[in-house]
Amino acid sequence: xxxxxxxxxxxxxxxxxxxxxxxxxxxxxxxxxxxxxxxxxxxxxxxxxxxxxxxxxxxxxxxxxxxxxxxxxxxxxxxxxxxxxxxxxxxxxxxxxxxxxxxxxxxxxxx
Amino acid sequence: xxxxxxxxxxxxxxxxxxxxxxxxxxxxxxxxxxxxxxxxxxxxxxxxxxxxxxxxxxxxxxxxxxxxxxxxxxxxxxxxxxxxxxxxxxxxxxxxxxxxxxxxxxxxxxxxxxxxxx
Numbered sequence: 400x401x402x403x404x405x406x407x408x409x410x411x412x413x414x415x416x417x418x419x420x421x422x423x424x425x426x427x428x429x430x431x432x433x434x435x436x437x438x439x440x441x442x443x444x445x446x447x448x449x450x451x452x453x454x455x456x457x458x459x460x461x462x463x464x465x466x467x468x469x470x471x472x473x474x475x476x477x478x479x480x481x482x483x484x485x486x487x488x489x490x491x492x493x494x495x496x497x498x499x500x501x502x503x504x505x506x507x508x509x510x
Numbered sequence: 511x512x513x514x515x516x517x518x519x520x521x522x523x524x525x526x527x528x529x530x531x532x533x534x535x536x537x538x539x540x541x542x543x544x545x546x547x548x549x550x551x552x553x554x555x556x557x558x559x560x561x562x563x564x565x566x567x568x569x570x571x572x573x574x575x576x577x578x579x580x581x582x583x584x585x586x587x588x589x590x591x592x593x594x595x596x597x598x599x600x601x602x603x604x605x606x607x608x609x610x611x612x613x614x615x616x617x618x619x620x621x622x623x624x625x626x627x628x
Contacts, residue, residue, distance in 0.1 A: 448616060497556050498556075
């Protein structure tokens with residue numbers, strides 16, 4: 400069955416450093432992959448989408464890579480700030496309709 | 511981006527009663543809406559997909575008679591948890607998409623509903 404793994408449940412870094420989160424998937428060849436941010440008690444908010452033919456995507460301090468050979472996506476936040484503290488979810492399309500999500504990585508940025 | 515409004519944000523109900531959760535797309539027509547459930551420190555789990563004007567498609571293991579979904583208009587879908595039990599306590603989140611479902615585009619999520627069954 401399809402499986403998404405975000406291998407760190409929690410990541411603690413200092414302000415100003417780069418946070419790198421990992422998403423691995425198995426039994427799957429997605430046409431695209433998405434990253435979302437979720438704050439406690441809130442619904443997910445879309446951050447970035449990267450397609451299978453794209454190696455890298457950037458948006459302000461965010462960068463996503465997508466390696467379809469390794470079946471892995473890396474999500475980077477550069478110059479991290481305490482306001483970046485949240486849970487970050489990796490999501491893949493399920494049969495082209497709904498999304499399936501990883502468990503998420505909770506990032507804590509300390510000042 | 512598009513706005514999806516979910517109501518209520520929190521609800522406490524007694525065991526055995528039913529609870530209705532509403533999901534509205536405020537500035538676009540949602541031909542497809544998705545309902546997810548999220549337990550603490552767990553992933554969002556898809557419960558069902560609803561298309562406007564037709565019956566919802568439920569994921570394996572989700573009881574369709576317990577979780578009633580109605581998508582009667584292009585801007586409103588409702589999830590009714592019938593005969594709720596404490597194990598139904600969870601965070602329920604809806605998501606909306608335009609025609610064709612989530613195809614190469616972002617998904618719009620509601621704020622979520624925290625259901626507590628006592």
